[in-house]
Amino acid sequence: MSESTALLERVQALQEAAAAQIETTTTAAELEEVRVAVLGRKAELPNLLRGVSELPPAERGPAGKAANVARGAIERLLNDRKAELSQAEEAKKLVADRLDLTLPGAPQLPDGALHVITSTWRDIEDVFTGLGFSVLAGREVESTHYNFDALNTGPTHPARAETDTFYVSDNVVLRTHTSPMQVRAMEIYDPPLYVVIPGRVYRRDYDATHLPQFHQVEGLAVEPGITLSDLKGTLLAFAKAIFGGELDIRLRPHFFPFTEPSVEIDVACFNCTDGWVGGDRCPVCRGEQWLEILGAGQIDPNVLRAVGREEYHPERVQGFAFGMGIERIAMLRSGIPDLRLYIENDVRFLEQLR
Amino acid sequence: MRVPQEWLLRYCNPGLSTAELEDALTDSGTKVEAIHQHGPASTDGFVVGLVLSREQHPDADRLGVCIVDTGGEEPAQIVCGAPNVGAGQFVPVAQIGAVMPGGMKIKKAKLRGVESRGMICSAKELELGLESDGILVLATSGDAALSFGGRPAAQDAIPGLDASKVVVGAPLASVLSLGGPVIELEITPNRPDSLGVYEVARELHAATGAPLRPQKWAGVELPKPVASQVDASGAPTASVDGLTVTLTEHERCQRFTAIVYENVVVGPSPPWLAARLVAAGQRPINNVVDITNYVMLETGQPLHAFDLDRLGGGTLEVYAAAEGEEITTLDEETRKVPAGTMLIKDADGPTSIGGVMGGARSEVLPTTTRVAVEVATWHGPSIHATSWALAVRSEASSRNEKGLPVEQALDAQKRALQLMHELAGATPSGPMIDLGTRSVPATVLQLPGPFCKRVLGYDVPERRQIELLKAIDLGVESSGTGVLTVTIPPRRRNDLTRPIDLVEEIARLDGLGNVPATLPALRPAGVLTDRQKADRSLLDLLVGRGLSEVVGWSFGNTTQLDRLGLEAGHPLRAAVKIRNPMSSELGQLRTTLLPSLLEIAERNVSRGFKDLRFVELGTTYRDQPGSELPLEVRTLGVLLTGELLPSTWATPGSAKADALAATELIRAIGALLRVDLEIEQGTPPVYLHPGRGATVLLGGREIGVVGELHPRISAQYDLTDPVAVLELSADALLDAMPGRVQYAPFAGFPPVTQDLAVVIDDGVPAKAVVSAARGSGSALLRDVRVFDVYRGAGVDEGKHSLALRLTFRAEDRTLTEEEATAARNKILKTLQAQVGAVARG
């Protein structure tokens, strides 16, 4: 065996021994001791390297190289172990730094809530923007012209009575519906017009099922060729989105002065299939299976004429209009039994329907 | 309108159950509001019984023990609590198994230990629509006539009783009309023609195809009209034996007809008629009055009967009331009528309010023998105005105010003539008086074939269109060129005036169940505007900071403004007044959100919740002199009181709501909407704490207030903790919002911060110090923030120290501390010069 062969074998043995030692260290201090022992000034491997110069020139290369490789390998092992150990130590420290996360969090920032009228209002707006409608607002104190006359509601219509409508003066009322914006919108914007108009409206009634102020969403679609079938399709899509699921709607003939034909729209009860729930009458539809949600119809030609613009002449355009109560929809969706809860603003009501 | 089902089915019987009838009517546009049960649902088990004896109950003072013969093998023992029950009475008995109206089933029972087999019924318990104090006595044994318990007064009669059939054990239904279902219909204002049973039957016919029987009065011949003259004033007038009618106001009374009857026998109405009236919700009075009510219910045309012998001078004049006229109406009230009201007078003065209500002076009484039956056609809007002005609503006015066709008057005269003959033994004594317009030309419409599809979006074949229009008695002719010529009968003149109206008839009668669901093909993209999105964000910001949104009344009252201590003429006093409010509390529109926020807080505190954080985003209203419509401002209101941040185990020490909590929200709102909001602590509004109130400026314009409420005002609302409020014009905020922000490159050089503590007089606001620092001219200064305020040792009385954190940055290089210090010293010099600041320490 040549000298160099013995050297190479020794290098390998040292490397293996060092690896084993590194492996067994458990602290950074132990690891440092190992480092000094295998690579320190007095360690064998560096000294072996120094002895390479005494080899015959032809053997110096391979031996030196082997020793350097071994040294590099040991340094890598040392570094890796060092990282491992420091991770383990950090982990130990962090475990000791345990916080009881079942204690209340802090600081306790308070929780806020949107009123259920606003959240329902936004839901309705969002469904209709998805269906191609933009959103407009209208004034609440309105002239009888826009609230009644322009909507084909003659002077003897019962809704105009002082028992039903709040009057500010002979010609000014608190709007009884969001419909006045139909004509105002058509005065301002050109067709095609696809808008919804949410807002507060007023009628002289005050009991568990009526508040003198409540909220409606008006809808209006005007352009050539808009039909009653389009009205049904639009409101079917709306009903599915708002109440969820594959439910049906039905149209019933009705009368509104500002639409012709006029319909009321019922949505199939989302709470039952046959009017009964577990042997009791369904509390949502009271056994009727249908829920009345809105009034609608094809815009009466007299309303289009009241706009007084050639663009809206009934020979040129037609369309549909609808109006629904926001409280009614919220009531159906959240099972709110008494309209007066909306106006009381009890914090328990506000927080419950967050 | 209440329509007894059996009456309706007399004219059109499609052979449907009540539920199916309901669907057929509702689906075709005559909405069924409710089905009422008049009387018991089933007549099984209800019989006539004879009370054989009544003994006192041994253990109950108020109960009697009756032995009642009901026709069975043995008489039944029935315990009865009615005070008027006694031996010898024929009474209605509900036997074991009978089901009472309302669903209670009669069972064998023990009442205070005594067995009872059945129930003796009152009219009320049978739901016959009659008042009752005690059981219904059908007859008394030994009565000569066995009728009406021997009491002749018509008012006390039992309507619908067939006295001849009152025998022991007879089914009660054979003696008394026990009613049946009554259909309550919602008749929309466009369909006055449907305010009569016959026309509802026509709707049922059109909806179901079941045959419509002819009107009962179809073959009746009316007496010929007498020739009219013109009186001295030019008014048409006509006379028959005993009655002269003058029509001085033709525009508002388009037709006036009258027929005189002699030898009239006034008495109770027959059972069938009285029963129908009761079921329809009317009280039977006597046969003549009942005939007028019955005919109105059947034909939809109101009519009136006068006692001719009590009609002063035998004259009737239709005229417009002068200023200050009074009349005593049938309900025995004396009413002052507005000038222009249509009145009917006789020689003694006004006797009826035309089309609305008859007078007491000439009403038909049991002693009446000569009657004039009047049927008139009134101008709808005038009747409407009168009815509302006098607050008198009657079955007649609710029909007349719709404007009935003149042709319909004769339907009512014919039916009345028939019934006057059958029930009161009377015939017309002479010709008929008939003044005014007798008919107007029919409306004829052209309906082009494609029009239906254009409106509806689906096709209804011409054959079907014709069938449906004919079913509601319209004349239809097909030209063969695709256009239908449609003739409208007078009774439908009001609502069928345009082709579109015919499309509605076709659609509703064809059934809306088959309408396809389509979406408009070319609808645009729907979007919220930036302003609408910002409006949402504004509310979301505050909700995110723990506030709950409330929705308060738009209404308010002057007391609320008094409580805020607002002087007369304060802008918040410019409220819009409601002329006809629900109550004085809701008498005007709010000019500020604060009162309703305070009332909501007060209500919640009284319920035990005292840590409150509310926001409202809603409209306030200001009267604008010179403008008919008020100013409407979208307004943001916030109220904070009580604990804002609770003390926790990890963050001890709680924070209560105060003015600074509100000013911090102002800062956050400004940051959200990118508007510069400035707090100006000059003279705060009177309702704010004098030391903790401020106005909020935007671009130098006042747009709201912020601070703590004056403690005296919070105390009025039982709020003991400080109440922080803010109120801003959301419109002003949203108007000032900049457009879409464009990207601007930012340099990556790090900032340098330096702190600067200065001592200033207490009178100098922090805002002045910060703005002086900003205005110092240092091009490197990026931000100034006050991070500490100190008063006490080392600082003179009347002064305080502010600690400022100054942030400097250059866009082109990393700043050195020396450069920053130089800039800081420059700022200090400015502060010394401008706000009298002295460097501290």
Ligand SMILES: [Zn+2]
């Ligand atoms: Zn249901």
